[in-house]
Amino acid sequence: MPAIDNILRLVHGQGANELRIGTDRAPAMFAAGVPKSLTLRPTSESDLRYLLGPLLSKERELLLRRDGQLEFSYFLAGIGNFHVTFSRRGVESKEGPLLFDGVFVYGRPNSPAPTPPQVDLRWTSSEAPTGVIEPSSGPPATLDAGAAQRRALVDTVPPQKEAHSSLEGATTQEISQALASLLAAVAERKASDLHLLSGEAPFVRVDGRLRPLSEAPTESVEAVLGGLLGPSERRQLLSGNSVDLAVHIPGAGRFRLNIFRSSSGLALVARALPANVPSLSSLNLPLPLDDLLDLPNGLILITGPTGSGKSTTLAALAQEILRRRSALLLALEDPIEYTFAPTGKGSLVRQRQVGRDVASFAAGLRDALREDPDILLVGEMRDPESIALALTAAETGHLVLTSLRSRSAASAIERIVDAYPSERQRQIRVQLADSLRVVLAQRLLPRAKGGGRVPALEVLRVTYDVANHIREGKTEQLPSDIQTGRREGMMTLERSLADLVRDGHITGEQARAAANEPSMLAEYLRGG
Numbered sequence: 001m002p003a004i005d006n007i008l009r010l011v012h013g014q015g016a017n018e019l020r021i022g023t024d025r026a027p028a029m030f031a032a033g034v035p036k037s038l039t040l041r042p043t044s045e046s047d048l049r050y051l052l053g054p055l056l057s058k059e060r061e062l063l064l065r066r067d068g069q070l071e072f073s074y075f076l077a078g079i080g081n082f083h084v085t086f087s088r089r090g091v092e093s094k095e096g097p098l099l100f101d102g103v104f105v106y107g108r109p110n111s112p113a114p115t116p117p118q119v120d121l122r123w124t125s126s127e128a129p130t131g132v133i134e135p136s137s138g139p140p141a142t143l144d145a146g147a148a149q150r151r152a153l154v155d156t157v158p159p160q161k162e163a164h165s166s167l168e169g170a171t172t173q174e175i176s177q178a179l180a181s182l183l184a185a186v187a188e189r190k191a192s193d194l195h196l197l198s199g200e201a202p203f204v205r206v207d208g209r210l211r212p213l214s215e216a217p218t219e220s221v222e223a224v225l226g227g228l229l230g231p232s233e234r235r236q237l238l239s240g241n242s243v244d245l246a247v248h249i250p251g252a253g254r255f256r257l258n259i260f261r262s263s264s265g266l267a268l269v270a271r272a273l274p275a276n277v278p279s280l281s282s283l284n285l286p287l288p289l290d291d292l293l294d295l296p297n298g299l300i301l302i303t304g305p306t307g308s309g310k311s312t313t314l315a316a317l318a319q320e321i322l323r324r325r326s327a328l329l330l331a332l333e334d335p336i337e338y339t340f341a342p343t344g345k346g347s348l349v350r351q352r353q354v355g356r357d358v359a360s361f362a363a364g365l366r367d368a369l370r371e372d373p374d375i376l377l378v379g380e381m382r383d384p385e386s387i388a389l390a391l392t393a394a395e396t397g398h399l400v401l402t403s404l405r406s407r408s409a410a411s412a413i414e415r416i417v418d419a420y421p422s423e424r425q426r427q428i429r430v431q432l433a434d435s436l437r438v439v440l441a442q443r444l445l446p447r448a449k450g451g452g453r454v455p456a457l458e459v460l461r462v463t464y465d466v467a468n469h470i471r472e473g474k475t476e477q478l479p480s481d482i483q484t485g486r487r488e489g490m491m492t493l494e495r496s497l498a499d500l501v502r503d504g505h506i507t508g509e510q511a512r513a514a515a516n517e518p519s520m521l522a523e524y525l526r527g528g
Contacts, residue, residue, distance in 0.1 A: 002054060002055050003050060003053060004104075005076060007019060007040075007051070008076055008079070008082065008104060009079065011038070011104075012079050012106060014029065014036060014038075015031055015036075016031045017030070017031060017032065017106040017107065018030040018031075018103065018104065018106070019103070020102070020103050020104075021043060021101070021102045021103075021104075022043070022048075022089075023043070023044070023045050023089070023097070023098065023099045023100055023101075024042050024043070024044060024045075024099075025043065025101070026042045027040045048102075052102075055084070056086075057356075058356070059230075059232060059356065060072075060086070060230065063230070063232055064086050064098070064100060065088065065098065068088045069085065069086065069088070070085070070230070071083070071084065071085050072227055072230050072231070073227030074104070075227060079106070080106065081106075081227070082104045082105060082106055083107075084102065084103070084104055084105075085102065085103045086102045087102075087103075088100045089101060175227075175247055175249065176223070176226030176227075178223070179224050179225060180249050180252075182196070182202060182213070182270075183247075183255055183270060184249060184251065184252040185204075185213060186213075186252070186270065187249075187252040187253055187272065188252075189204055189206060190206065191204035191205055191206045191272065192205050192208075192307070193269060193271050193307070194213070194268070195210070195269055196221050196224065196269075196270075197266075197267045198218055198219065198220050198221045198264070198265040198266055199218065199219075199265065200264075201213070201216060201218070202214060207446045207451070207452055207453055208307075208445065208446040208453055221259075221265065221266040221267060224268070225259065228245060228247070228257075229243070233245075237260070237261055237266070240261070242258055242259060242260035243258070244256065244257065244259075244334055244335055245257040245335065246273070246335035253273065254272075254337075255270045255271060255272055255273060256270070256273055256335055256337060257269070257270050258270075258271075273337050273338065274312070276338075277316060277318075277338045277339075277340060277341065278312060278315075279316065279320070280317065280319075280320045282316075283309075283455060284454060284455060285457055286455070286491065286496045286499060287489060292317065292437070292438060293317070293321050296399065297394060297397045297398055297399050297435075298400070298437035299391065299394040299436045300317065300400070300401045300402070300438055300440075301402060301403070301436065301438070301439045301440070302401075302402070302403045302404075302441075303404045303406045303409065303439060303440070303441045304405070304406075304407075304441055304443060305407065305443075307444065308442040308443055308444050309442055309455060310403040311338070312338075313440065313442065314377060314379075314401050315340070317401055318331070318375060318377050319340055319341065322340065322343045322347040322375075323343050323345065324345070326345045326346040326347055327347050327348075327374035327375055328347070328348045328350070328374050329347065329350070329373065329374070329375045329376075329377060330350045330351075330373035330376055330377070331351045331376075331378075331379075332352050332361055332364040332365065332376070332377070333351065333353060333377070334354035334379055334380070335353055335354075335355075335356075336351055336353045339351070350373070354379075360386075361379070361380070361381070361382060361383075361386040362386045362389060365378065365386060365389035365393065366389060368393065368398075369389075369393060369396070373398060374398065374399065375398070375399045375400075376393055376399070376401070376402075377402070378401070379402070379403065380402065380404065380405075381402050384420055387416055387419055387428075391428070391431045391435055394435035394436075395431065395434060395435045400435075404416070406441070407516060408479075408493065408516050409439035409440075409441050409460035409482070410475045410476070410478040412439055413436075413439070413470060413478070416428065417429060417432070417473075425473075429472075429473055430471055432471075433462070433467040433468070433471040436467075437461070438459065438460065438461050439458075439460040440458070441457070441458035441460075442455055442456070442457055443455065443456040443457075443493070443497075443514045444456075445500070445511075446510065447505055447506065448504060448505060448507050448510075449504075454500060454506060456496040456497050456500060456506075456514060457491060457493070458492060458493035459482070459490050460478060460485075461485065461488050461489055461490050463481070463488055465481060466478065466481050466485075469481065492520065493515065493516055494517055494520040494521040494524055495524050497514060497515055497524075498521060498524035498525050501525060
């Protein structure tokens, strides 16, 4: 909870609807534009930063220094929305003192002051150390305004930085009630995803199947998002890019949001994130992967389409490694999906979120080579630079766990090589042949009898022959290598699918839809 909440509650309790603050200026309050008495000392830059806490995030500060002005909405529990404007004073400065003024207006700007609720403004550090003001049935007591601010600065518990928030400052207080209700319904129905589009009814995905959440259409996705979209996110959307956020809803859990523009308006997809990293054994993978946990270095690549469980398998592998040995794990994700639990082996975890803690995957990987990690978890290899840095890290003694979107192990290797111009492709093949240890190509399919999904897996391990085929560009030989490599722990996707059909976990129709080679699947189903 930002310490400014105490001041806002005090202002609201006095019948005012506007608070003005600024660097080296005394806060002032107004009711519908009319000044009201508020005796507070001027706030230094450090005081102001403490009062605002996560509301003045690194991202917002950079935008304020660059653009000179910043606007967003802030929801204060028990009161409602405030329209917030920050305005820089003086010339732009990237590193000097930040001189700025801020205005908090309850409801819409220039709206009349609301009728103040009857609240008891008395508290002690033992009664309400976080500044929460409880309703009182008796008459309100008075509180010296200067004492109120000193309480806010001294007694308020400093806000904790939320590792799960992709947009720093987008705390649960800025999440609209509409979005919180929708995400709570997603959790209640044990759905994996929520789909929203302005003017359409919301849909959820349960066990891989889309189902309507309600018949009522969503009036406005932007209204549902409330104060989550700041100026930089709006610019991203206007430029044709999507926005990724992560939010936490008390009682419902954590969610990853992807917001994008469509021909029909703003759209939102929310993915439910499990509270804890699952154990490797709980994933019910068709082959044991315990030997991967002891690898000292190299590249472990997990591939598959969106929604195939890549991030979950990556996190489970990393958590199991931390349980087995003392190591430093550095994770680069966009956004952070799982929070790794501490272990009893003396391991350390450093999680960095792209866009919040580091500018890009490539920048984070460059930094990582100087940060002494044993294990690097890279959420996804997205561009030639991040691929090259991941391969370099794997070659220089690090264990790199990462993902890529592709349907098979062979197509993943082709995709990596094809990301480079022809003159560099030979070098990339050599690096892959030397550093790659295993490729896992995943699918998640609905159980035939309902009640969740089950994984199918293609496993390519880099043996001497496989490394030669990668080095020489003979990726068309890799499916044959997998077929003949059962003793080395390899498995074709079609054999994994056939086993699931025979065990009654999935239907033959589902297996055929997921297979890369339907004829090979038919052969396995016939007993081949």
